Amino acid sequence: MIWSIAWKNVWRSKLRSLVVMTAVTLGLFAGIFSSALMNGMMEQRIKAAISNEISSIQLHKPKYLENKEIQFCINNADSVVANIEKNPEVKAVSKRIKLTGMAKTARTGTGIIIYGIDPEKEKNVTAIYSKICDSTSLAEKRHITDPSVIHNYLKDSCGTYFENARSNPIVIGQKLAKKLKVRIRSKIVISLQRVDGTPTEGAFRVIGIYKTNNTMFDEINIFVRSKDLENLTGLDSTKAHEIAILLNDNEKCKEVEKTLQSAYPLLNVMTWQEIQPDLGMMTEYMNVMLYVFIIIILLALGFGIVNTMLMVVLERIKELGMLMAVGMNRSRVFKMIMLETIFLSICGAILGMIISSIVIDYVADKGIDLTKWVGGLEAIGYEAVLYPSINLTFYFGVAILVVLTGILASIYPAIKALRLNPAEAVNCYIVKLLYC
Amino acid sequence: MSIIETKKLKKIYDDSHVPVKAVDGIDITFEKGEFAAIVGPSGSGKTTFLNMLGGLDNPTEGEIIIDGINIWDMKSRKITDFRMNNIGFVFQAYNLIPVLTAKENVEFIMHLQGKSKAERHKRTRELLENVGLGDRMDSRPNKLSGGQQQRVAVARALASKPKFILADEPTANLDSKSTATLLDIMERLNEEENITFIFSTHDARVVKKARRVITLEDGVVISDEVK
Incomplete structure (x- = not known):
């Protein structure tokens, strides 16, 4: 019956309750939507990093990680790759020669990381092949509408991912292309160290220009065929510096890492969180931040609820006095006020969560277009179109926090009620109310 | 055996600079089945x-013994339970719970006592019919007149099967017709069911009905008249 009275009491002053509920609804909607936006942004960043840059897991020789010298290779890389491919959790594997060097043109030069890859295998692990150009925007920029013209034009302006390549093709990032002032079919000279320690140079022709949403990545990473790099450096074709693995489910990274580490104790097996600790940390940090964000909002709302409940207690002094007089003990009075506060908070919260879920679903489908700030966002590795995303667990977490807020917000008003002397409270007249 | 006995009961309010003796050494007893009015100026x-x-306010000195128990020797929680099971209250301003119907207001006390649903329903119906509100059981207080609300309050006071009922100026907010009806009901309950009623009142109509009239002045009993 206490539950029933508490629920009915919530609706005693409809307008006041609705105002508080609206505040909770709007506050939670703002909190959940902003959290979904931050979370979606982070998920997109991680997804892009895994699919374009680092893959799920990488294997290296431990010494290579300390000093990226050409000689610190994984031997019999092909057999390692074949073995790893047998793992059912593994989607694709690609071995890479990975060296640092200089890219030079007639005008300028810059430091780069050069990947020697098997383009067909690499396609299954990273999505650079799909980033060869932003066809639509480029065509729109040049006012080209005819599809056949677009195709030819794009081939000319951005190239392909090692399609119909002759000798020494190279795929570079758009940012690097701008920096080196090169375009498709331009020549780039790559300087690096041979396996015997002597310096060497090789001329490569730009066959493709890619553009990811991370301009920092585009500026330093270039891709060539592994056989061309082997010819240039004298590296044995059975060797590789890096084996990149893409998993079917990235949640199983730790599990697969353990298996691989025990299978290859002499190699260093790293998950994407370990390869890019900033991303790993961001995931952990974001999980905490989202709750901190919601807690701050609920804290602010909590004070509003405390104020309302204090008014409720003040208005009902006589009634509370009567309840205590007829035998309602302190714990029941406390329970009644606490339930009223929780009901008040929960009603607003449910509404806030429903609205958030509908809006997030809608926006997650359409995306939020921030192309106006594309330069800034891509400079730090984020996409210009954001897709908010939040999981169900977060909603449960928020629901628990709302109940906690209700409980905490009820404590002070309930204490006020418990301090009432029933004899004084039942005879508390309006004039005296302020002093009760 | 007396149902209530007070010994040298004193209440001194010490909030202001000058202590106020609200009750100054009252020794009095009430027997089972009394219909008593306490009168006196404001x-x-x-x-x-x-x-x-009623165990709502603690005395500064003295004892209140109800059925052989000094209630102020009990701990606060015990007093609350004691009130719930032994004392019925009727207040001047009715003090019904506005969000509950007449039936629910009466049932509420029995719910606190942990009575079964069937028992609650049966007794609530009996009590409300007894006070002439059998047809208004589902009405909320704001749909009832002042007299009807006070009758619900009487039914509520009786719900816990108390040893006695304390009514603080129960007719002060009622018109003469409602007062007469209420007094008739309380008198009938007293006579037929031997329920003890103790009123504080200014109302001459209540005094007229009472079989014992205790007059207080400055916290002291100045007369105790049994009719």
């Missing part, structure tokens, strides 16, 4: 005395 200590009898 500030004579009627309400304070009634509050102390």
